[in-house]
Amino acid sequence: MNPELPASMINHLIEKVKAGDEKAFSRLVGMWHKRIYNFAYRFAGREEIAEEVVQQTFIQVFQKVSQLKDVASFKPWLYRIASNCCNNEGRKIKRQQRLQRERVETSWDDPDTPESLYRRKELNQLLLDVLGMIPEEQRTVIIMKEYEGLKFKEIADALGESQNTIKSRMYYGLDAMRKILSNRNLSKEIYYE
Numbered sequence: 658m659n660p661e662l663p664a665s666m667i668n669h670l671i672e673k674v675k676a677g678d679e680k681a682f683s684r685l686v687g688m689w690h691k692r693i694y695n696f697a698y699r700f701a702g703r704e705e706i707a708e709e710v711v712q713q714t715f716i717q718v719f720q721k722v723s724q725l726k727d728v729a730s731f732k733p734w735l736y737r738i739a740s741n742c743c744n745n746e747g748r749k750i751k752r753q754q755r756l757q758r759e760r761v762e763t764s765w766d767d768p769d770t771p772e773s774l775y776r777r778k779e780l781n782q783l784l785l786d787v788l789g790m791i792p793e794e795q796r797t798v799i800i801m802k803e804y805e806g807l808k809f810k811e812i813a814d815a816l817g818e819s820q821n822t823i824k825s826r827m828y829y830g831l832d833a834m835r836k837i838l839s840n841r842n843l844s845k846e847i848y849y850e
Contacts, residue, residue, distance in 0.1 A: 664729070671728045674719075686715050692805065693739050699800045700743040702785055713742040733814035736807065740797055740815060747793065787834045795830025798823055 667688075673681035690711060697710035717738050725734055788796050801807045801815065809827075813820045 667731065668728045671722070671725070671731055675722050675725070675728075682719060685718075689735060690715075693735070696736070696739055696800060696805055697743055697746075699785075699788075699804050700797065701746060702789065706746050710739060710742045710746055713745070714739045717742070730814060732807075733811045736801060736805070736811070736815040737817065740801075743797070744793065783838075784834075787837050790837055791830050791833045795826045795833065798826040799830045799834075802827055 670681050670685055674685055693714050694707050694711050697714075698704065698707035701707060701710070714735070718735065721738075725731065788799065791799075797816070798812055801812045802809070807815070809820045809823050813823045816823065
């Protein structure tokens with residue numbers, strides 16, 4: 658669930674939160690804040706929206722944690738709440754104001770020269786722009802899978818869909834991105850650099 662602590666410790670922490678332990682809740686927020694922020698930022702592309710999503714997510718976690726039946730399913734449950742908060746925030750903003758900046762770390766074979774750093778930043782921005790052009794359901798799956806590292810089963814649990822539906826959204830989303838890049842005549846430049 659979280660690389661810093663074993664699952665049994667996280668489960669114990671969640672049980673304490675369910676019992677109303679505010680210090681345990683603060684620790685839980687500290688453990689997951691960055692991941693939920695990154696998820697929301699990749700979804701919306703704006704810091705202020707990501708912060709709002711984080712706040713709304715943890716308010717709902719605090720309010721609904723007693724409803725969580727299986728603490729082992731905390732991670733997908735948390736991402737489902739975050740995803741719903743992203744969708745709610747997304748409805749509040751104008752479509753043309755999305756995906757402005759990105760903090761995605763990409764691993765590259767070439768050294769960190771000014772040119773390669775600039776090229777990475779441009780590529781990250783391009784990928785964010787293209788992500789913003791595909792349907793929301795597909796974008797959510799791609800972000801959860803590729804950026805957050807969730808497994809298809811975890812994504813399916815988080816979104817309340819079947820794994821086949823999630824895999825289809827992933828396939829169609831990646832295909833749509835490829836077509837957008839192809840229409841911009843950029844696919845060869847990205848794939849063969």
